[in-house]
Amino acid sequence: MSDKKQNIKNWIEKNGYPFEMMVAKSFKKAGFEISQSVLFKDEETGKYRETDIIAHESKNIEKVWFNISFIVECKKSNDKPWIIFKNNEQYTLLNKIYPVLITKNGNILIDSITKNSQFRSPLLFPEIKDSGYNIVTAFNSKSDTAYSASQSVLKACEYLLRKSNDSDKRFCNLYVPIIAIEGELFESHMDSNNDLELNEVDYSSVISTKSFEEKNSNYIRIVSSKNLDNFTLKLRNEVDELFDKYSNQLKITLHNYPVNKTNRNFVI
Known part of the structure; x- marks a missing residue:
């Protein structure tokens, strides 16, 4: 390989493009x-911004x-692990709130x-109590990549x-x-003795909460590069299960409320 090609390859790898390709492939x-x-x-x-990947499944009903x-x-973060802070007591007030991003007729479906x-599909009814309340990049002295990534995807x-x-x-x-991060992912919480616990995980989740209101809370899944194929296969199973378990509700909802714009004032 020529020096020029090697330099280009090094630049591509440094900027995380191979990881993005790997995620898309998974x-x-x-x-x-x-x-x-x-x-x-x-x-x-x-201004226009770029989202890295959209993976989708569609069904005509x-x-x-x-x-x-x-x-x-x-995000490439090999030298700086990401940490999700958890406190299972925090979401008592949110137990009946499902922070999903779905169109108007989807609210009717829910x-x-x-x-x-x-049956409660994790795609529509995520386990809020198991989620973290904040995510940060370790050893970071400048802008936090974890925060900027969460804001960008939302x-x-x-x-x-x-x-x-x-x-x-x-x-x-x-x-x-x-x-999806190319690097290590940890969960951290305070145990009953007020000691800090730190555990490496393959994937986790965090609630992005602006206030204790349904429309201002969002559920974000975080996955590391270490077990990516298992994560995407898990999502595949959740999608298939949703279509199977909710077939009747989907038929009724999409037959009666097919267009979102005309249902703007519909209140659940």
Whole structure:
């Protein structure tokens, strides 16, 4: 290999592009359709930003599309582990709140499920009590990559959700924010003796909470590079299970409430 090609390769690896390709490949292997480097508009700055990967699954039900999209932000952090802080007592007030990003007719679906089904899909009803309340990058002295990544992936999801709710097309969309890191991931909490516990994990989750209101809380999945294929396969199983267990609720909801824009004032 020439010096020039080696320098280019080193630059590509340094900036994390191979990891992004590996994440996309893992989702593809699990049976999802993949889009990469998709642009979205940051409503705060008015500038376009890039989301790394969108992995999605679609199914036509009652001539209406139900779409599940995993919005993935990839970060290289080999020298700086990420830490998720947990406190299982914190989410007592949030036990009945499901911080999912779904279009208007999806809220109708969730209401129907809570009334008519005992099964709780983790895609629609995530385990809030097992989630962390904050995520940080260890050994960091400047801007926190973990914080910026979480804000970026949530902005992408919220942009896509707004556009979906403004559409006259017949669909129901669920957006699931995910951050994939090339590096180590730890969970930390205070035990009963007030000693700090620290455990390495393959994947975890964090609640991004602005206030104790449903619309201001978001559930973000975090996965490390160490067991990526198991994570994407787990998501594959959750998607298949959702379509199987909620087939009746999906048919009824998408038959009666196919367009989000005309249901803007619908209150659950």
